[in-house]
Amino acid sequence: MDTRWRSVCRAVREPGEKRDGLLLQVKGAAAAAAAWWVSAWLLPLTVTAFATFTALLALQSTVYRSLWDSAQYLAAMALGTAGAAAFGSTVGVHAWSVGVLTFIGLIGARLQLLGRQGAQVPVVALFAFAGGGGEIDYIGDLVAAAAIGVCCGLAAHFAVAPSPHPDTAQDVTQDLAARAQRLLRALARTAEGRTDEGDSPGDWAGRCDELAARAVRVRAAVDKEQENTRLNPRRPWSSAEESLQRCHEAISMIERLATHIRSIARALAHAQRAPAADKVPAIYAELLHGAAAALECLDPPRGPEDADRLRDCVEDARRRYQDATAVVRKGRLDAPGEWPVYGTALTEAIRILDEINCPRR
Known part of the structure; x- marks a missing residue:
């Protein structure tokens, strides 16, 4: 325990990768709490957890990576929710429609433009379709929760951005x-x-x-x-x-x-x-x-x-x-x-x- 405490103290005192990692954890906790508070104030409690998850996803090791991953995630979410809305307003929630939507979502996950966030296409589609019954109102709340989470995560990153360390690289x-x-x-x-x-x-x-x-x-x-x-x-x-x-x-x-x-x-x-x-x-x-x-x-x-x-x-x-x-x-x-x-x-x-x-x- 003493060793871990000394490691934390060293990370606080000395600039570098350890301090950046500790700062990222603190920002993640703050962003998740803020996303939950805002989403609970504006949206139904059924989607607040999605806002906290998205806030953590938006916080990557660098500002550039955070922005890029957030954009890819929002694009993947748009595809997933669009599929869920289309199926929910037409055929409804059935075992076969869940299977077809999942298959289509897995195809969308292979889009290179979405990068590693492509896997979120079928996840979001199933969450919106099976969890929310494919209802448009629920899907709208889900998208709003994700937007709140991204905004909170990026705000935390921009408020205390990680310092570049060119001397360490040298x-x-x-x-x-x-x-x-x-x-x-x-x-x-x-x-x-x-x-x-x-x-x-x-x-x-x-x-x-x-x-x-x-x-x-x-x-x-x-x-x-x-x-x-x-x-x-x-x-x-x-x-x-x-x-x-x-x-x-x-x-x-x-x-x-x-x-x-x-x-x-x-x-x-x-x-x-x-x-x-x-x-x-x-x-x-x-x-x-x-x-x-x-x-x-x-x-x-x-x-x-x-x-x-x-x-x-x-x-x-x-x-x-x-x-x-x-x-x-x-x-x-x-x-x-x-x-x-x-x-x-x-x-x-x-x-x-x-x-x-x-x-x-």
């Missing part, structure tokens, strides 16, 4: 870039013939998969922050929006780096299993260290503090690439003991340098 993206840099350093140590704890070649596939999976999670977090800036009354300055866009560009670059790193890891694992004469040239380890240093200078997503230093790091790494290429070319490439992975390892290393020097959007 931090998690920077951490992702640091993980990619550590992988490059570990690869360099492997190429040098020394392995620290966790540098076993057998672990490389898992570590590359972990980096790729983390990139997916980080992109989802940045997407949420970008969505949080849309239609938000507490919308940040354009510089914050630009920083979120840089986060996306940095994540894309790191995902491409992860692909190149995986290829190098496979090549080095193959080289370590090869005969003694088939070892990786020492200059190649220096090339990987140089690539890691260049990535550190780039410092995505914030960008390099010293552009000249970044350029020097990339040029130094390119010289090491030329040296490694020269070492490989001096050997007899068709000999059985020749380094069999020179092409893959060198090609992927220069691609990493190209990504760092000229990151694509």
